[in-house]
Amino acid sequence: MDITLKGIRKRFSKGREAIAGVDLRFPSGKITAIVGPSGSGKSTLLNLIAGLLRPDAGTIFFDTRDVTMIPPEKRDIGFVFQSYALFPHLNVEENILFALHDRPMGRAAKTESVSAVLKVFEIAHLAKRRPGELSGGERQRVALARALAREPQILLLDEPLSALDAQLREHLRRELGVFLHSLDRTSLYVTHDRDEAMLLGDELVVMREGLVIQSGTPAHVYRHPVDSFVAKFFGDANLVPCELDESGQRVSSRFGTFSVAQPLVLQPGQSPCMLLRPEMFVPAGTDSVVRLKVRSANFLGSKWRVEGLDVAGWPLVVDLPGDTAVAEGEIVDLRIPRSSIHVLAVDASQPTGSAGEDRSDTHLAGHIYGKH
Amino acid sequence: MAWGYLTTGIVTLISLLPPLVAVSHSFRAPESEQWSGSSYEYVMTTYGSSLSFSLKLALFVVIVSLVIAVPAAIAFTRFPFRFSGVIEELIMTPLSLPGISIAIAVIVGYNSMRGNWLLLAMAQMLYTIPYVVRILGNSLRLLPIDELEEAARTLGAGRYVRYRRVIAPLMIHPTVLAALIVFAISWGEFNVSFLLATPTQLTFPAALFATYTSNSLSVAGAATAIFILGAVPFFIAFQLLERRPFEGGQGV
Numbered sequence: 004m005d006i007t008l009k010g011i012r013k014r015f016s017k018g019r020e021a022i023a024g025v026d027l028r029f030p031s032g033k034i035t036a037i038v039g040p041s042g043s044g045k046s047t048l049l050n051l052i053a054g055l056l057r058p059d060a061g062t063i064f065f066d067t068r069d070v071t072m073i074p075p076e077k078r079d080i081g082f083v084f085q086s087y088a089l090f091p092h093l094n095v096e097e098n099i100l101f102a103l104h105d106r107p108m109g110r111a112a113k114t115e116s117v118s119a120v121l122k123v124f125e126i127a128h129l130a131k132r133r134p135g136e137l138s139g140g141e142r143q144r145v146a147l148a149r150a151l152a153r154e155p156q157i158l159l160l161d162e163p164l165s166a167l168d169a170q171l172r173e174h175l176r177r178e179l180g181v182f183l184h185s186l187d188r189t190s191l192y193v194t195h196d197r198d199e200a201m202l203l204g205d206e207l208v209v210m211r212e213g214l215v216i217q218s219g220t221p222a223h224v225y226r227h228p229v230d231s232f233v234a235k236f237f238g239d240a241n242l243v244p245c246e247l248d249e250s251g252q253r254v255s256s257r258f259g260t261f262s263v264a265q266p267l268v269l270q271p272g273q274s275p276c277m278l279l280r281p282e283m284f285v286p287a288g289t290d291s292v293v294r295l296k297v298r299s300a301n302f303l304g305s306k307w308r309v310e311g312l313d314v315a316g317w318p319l320v321v322d323l324p325g326d327t328a329v330a331e332g333e334i335v336d337l338r339i340p341r342s343s344i345h346v347l348a349v350d351a352s353q354p355t356g357s358a359g360e361d362r363s364d365t366h367l368a369g370h371i372y373g374k375h
Numbered sequence: 376m377a378w379g380y381l382t383t384g385i386v387t388l389i390s391l392l393p394p395l396v397a398v399s400h401s402f403r404a405p406e407s408e409q410w411s412g413s414s415y416e417y418v419m420t421t422y423g424s425s426l427s428f429s430l431k432l433a434l435f436v437v438i439v440s441l442v443i444a445v446p447a448a449i450a451f452t453r454f455p456f457r458f459s460g461v462i463e464e465l466i467m468t469p470l471s472l473p474g475i476s477i478a479i480a481v482i483v484g485y486n487s488m489r490g491n492w493l494l495l496a497m498a499q500m501l502y503t504i505p506y507v508v509r510i511l512g513n514s515l516r517l518l519p520i521d522e523l524e525e526a527a528r529t530l531g532a533g534r535y536v537r538y539r540r541v542i543a544p545l546m547i548h549p550t551v552l553a554a555l556i557v558f559a560i561s562w563g564e565f566n567v568s569f570l571l572a573t574p575t576q577l578t579f580p581a582a583l584f585a586t587y588t589s590n591s592l593s594v595a596g597a598a599t600a601i602f603i604l605g606a607v608p609f610f611i612a613f614q615l616l617e618r619r620p621f622e623g624g625q626g627v
Contacts (some may be wrong), residue, residue, distance in 0.1 A: 054526050075528040086519065088526035092544045101540065105531045153531065 004066050004156040004189050005031045006052060011046055011061035013213075021047040022058070023213035029206075031066075034190040035181050036204030036221075038197060038236075043195045043212040046085075049159050052191065065157065083160040087142045089134035095145050096121065096130040102152040117152070124148040125243030139167045140175055147179075151186075157255050158183075158190040164199065165345040176202060197237050201225070202287065209233050227265055231349050234278050241279040241319050245346065254346050257315060258292045261344040273348040281308070284321040291336035297317060300329045394599055395464050401596030414597035418586070422598065424575075425582035426605070432492065432578060433561035440557045443500075444507030445550060451508065452515040466508060469501040474566025477501055482570065490575050498567040503557040510556065514549035548616065555613050562605060579605070 006029040013022040021044045029035045037045045050056040052063060054075035063071045070078055089098050099109050099120055103113045121127040134142060143163055151159060164172045164179070180203050183190050194200050200207055201221040208218045217229045228234035231242055245256035247269070253262055256277055265277060283294065295311040307323040321337060323329055401414050418424075450456075451463045481498040488494040508575055518543060527537045553625075569579040583602055586595040 053529060055528065075525075076531045076533055080529055082526070082529035084522060084526060086522065088519070088522045090523060090526070090541060091518075101527070101532075102530045104536060104540070149530070159529075 005029065006157065006189060006191070007064040008048075008052075009062045009064070011048070011058045011063065013044075013051060013056060014057050020123035020213050022051065025061070026211075027208065027215060027218065029191060030132035032187050033187050033205040034173050034192060034203055035206040035208055036192045036194060036206075037208045037210060038194055038200035038329070039210035039216075040195060040236075042212075043210040043217075045159055045210045047213075049161050049191060049193050049212070052082055052157075053082050053159050057084075079153075079155050079157070081153060081155035081158045083143075083146045083150050083158075083163045085162045085165055086164075087134070087146035087163075089137075089142060089145060089149070091134050094131050094133050095126060095137070098134070098145060098151050099149050102149050106153070120148050120152045125309060140171050143167065143175060147182075156189065158173040158186070158188050160190065160192045162193055162195070165194070166195075181202065182263060183197060191202055201237070209236065218227070227345050228278065228347060230347055231276070234347060239281050239320055241281070241321075241350065242276040242347075243279055243317070245275050245277045247275045247346065253263055254344065257313070257317070258339055261339075262342055264343040264345045267346050267348060273350055275346050276349045278345045278347055279319075279339065281320050281322040282306075283339055283341060284319075284323070286327060287336045288324060289339050292339060295321065295334050295335045295337055297331050297335055299330055311335070389535060394603060397592075397596045398600040400592045400604070401594075401600050403593045411593075414591075414593040415601070417590075417594055417600060418597045422582040422586070424578075425516065425577045425579045426601065428492075429562060429579040430605075432496060432499070433558050436503055437554050437557045439496065439553060440500055440503040440507050441550065443555070444504045445497060445511060445546075447504075447516060448508045448511035452512050453520065453621065457598065458563055463508065463512065467505045470505050474564070475570065478567040478570035481567070489571070490573055490576075491497040495568060495571045495576060499561050499564055501565070503560050506556055507553040510553040511546070511549050514552075515546070518545055520545065552613070552616050555609055555616070559606065559609050559613075562609070563602075592605070 006027075007027050008027045011022055011025040012020060014020045018348050024045075025048065026042060039045045047056065052069065054073060058071065061071070062069055065078070067326065075082075090101065093101065096117055100113060101116045103116060106113065108116070118127070121130055126141065126144050126148060129137060129141055129145065134145070137145065146163065154207055164175055167175065176199055183192070183203060192200075192203050194203075195237065206218065206220055207221055207224045209216045209224065211232060217224055217233050219227075224233065225237045228237060228240075231240070234240040234242065243256055243258065245254040247263070249264055251263065251268070253260060254275060254277060255261075255324050257276075258279075261277070269275060287293075294314050295309070296313075297309055297311045299310045301308045302325070305325045307319065307325065307327055307329050309323055309329060310318070310320050321335075323335070329335060393558060402410050402412065403414075406510055447466075451459055478500055479495060481501070482489065485494055485497070488497075523545070524537050527541045532540070563580060564578070565580040565584070569581045569584060572581045573577065579598075583595070583598050586598040
């Protein structure tokens with residue numbers, strides 16, 4: 004089932020718009036990760052789609068059906084809450100049975116259906132336990148089982164892993180990914196974690212300040228971010244000032260001349276920057292274009308994460324193969340074996356530099372570079 | 376661990392010693408050293424009506440307090456309005472006043488009702504209603520009822536199903552706890568009961584006072600024992616309920 008949003012706006016009693024005009028289509032059967040920093044409006048958008056909030060303006064369609072004014076209980080959705088919202092007075096079996104309360108089935112059929120769900124989610128042994136007696140991972144599983152017991156056409160998940168510790172989150176993230184992909188159902192997954200979004204989402208929707216900044220596949224968003232915010236959100240990024248030729252097809256910088264991967268139109272007050280991800284650099288010999296003086300080198304197993312300054316004093320962060328010999332204070336020769344480079348527009352007043360500068364939200368993974 | 380047992384033992388002894396001493400006298404015949412249950416017989420014969428009156432009064436106060444305070448607590452927590460917080464604090468005022476002040480205020484304010492048992496119930500409810508509002512209000516604020524209701528909505532539950540199967544069951548526990556506390560307050564209340572007492576409307580705590588001032592120590596001890604026995608079911612129920620809100624905790 005497709006979900007289409009047209010001109011959605013939502014403002015709470017005071018302050019700025021939580022959703023400031025969103026037009027989107029979530030394709031049927033795909034998992035879309037809605038990602039953004041705290042306060043970007045991603046949970047509000049999910050609540051609007053669920054019907055738990057009503058938009059001030061705009062229309063929401065499930066396929067061709069206008070559901071804007073339809074209450075959540077009649078939208079045929081499954082919703083997994085951040086805190087799971089399991090009913091504390093009911094045991095696991097009863098929580099799941101609750102989901103079938105309005106289904107035209109006999110008691111025996113409902114019980115049978117619950118048993119099947121318990122089996123699928125491997126929680127049959129927890130059937131008689133109350134939520135207070137479950138671990139975080141078990142609660143997450145029960146919440147998902149309850150949401151899916153109704154076999155909804157649309158599954159909405161609001162940061163379902165954020166309440167868990169890092170180790171469990173890592174484990175369940177993979178498990179959840181496999182499960183969601185096996186469902187073949189339209190799923191929207193809200194998260195502030197870029198790794199979670201990239202791992203789980205067939206599609207990404209990046210939000211900031213109530214607006215959709217960019218959408219596309221994880222690979223596309225990672226390789227071709229629309230601005231420095233998205234570039235830094237989805238990984239470490241060296242943003243290097245460059246000059247765009249008149250055709251807009253080629254850029255030149257201190258690291259050489261490259262063709263532009265995607266045409267760029269600059270607005271007044273904007274200047275171009277090349278996006279150089281750390282993994283785009285490779286060790287070089289005589290064909291070196293970058294001479295990097297290493298300020299710090301951290302061994303991460305399969306790779307080295309190296310921070311340094313080029314000869315012009317420009318800060319860079321690069322990844323080198325794990326078997327490279329590298330040490331602080333050394334000069335490393337590098338090249339960029341790419342013919343085309345992604346170039347993005349930045350406000351002329353905005354400082355560029357290497358990965359992760361100017362991040363306001365500490366949730367955004369990555370290192371802070373260039374602030375030594 | 377030993378010091379823990381020792382200190383709790385001392386505290387328990389200090390708390391229980393006075394009533395135990397009083398109760399130990401209850402099995403002696405008045406004016407003699409003989410063991411006897413005659414004091415109990417005397418108390419039941421003389422003050423049985425007070426026992427019955429106190430029980431009926433406490434049950435009445437429980438019911439009316441809940442009928443008034445439960446909707447108020449729901450209104451304060453789920454549908455707050457302008458100044459509702461101030462009003463909620465204002466109705467707590469009687470809890471900070473000495474019982475004698477409440478009793479005199481009630482006598483002065485409702486003198487025409489003097490002699491009517493409803494006046495006694497009203498005076499007790501000045502204490503009990505704020506208690507229920509506070510206990511229920513705190514419980515409701517601790518439970519994520521809004522989110523649970525939203526979860527129920529996404530599971531297809533309309534308003535009636537949400538109230539019947541989610542909100543009402545969650546309120547049963549704090550309501551029963553509040554009822555037990557109201558019962559205990561009414562059962563043990565002395566100041567107001569004593570000042571408003573008439574020969575036909577003598578509560579058991581007021582009767583207990585009478586036994587200490589006009590009867591032998593064995594009769595007073597027997598009355599004390601009966602009073603404690605009346606409170607024992609409350610303590611057991613309270614302990615059971617307080618320990619296990621929802622088996623295993625709130626769990627949300």
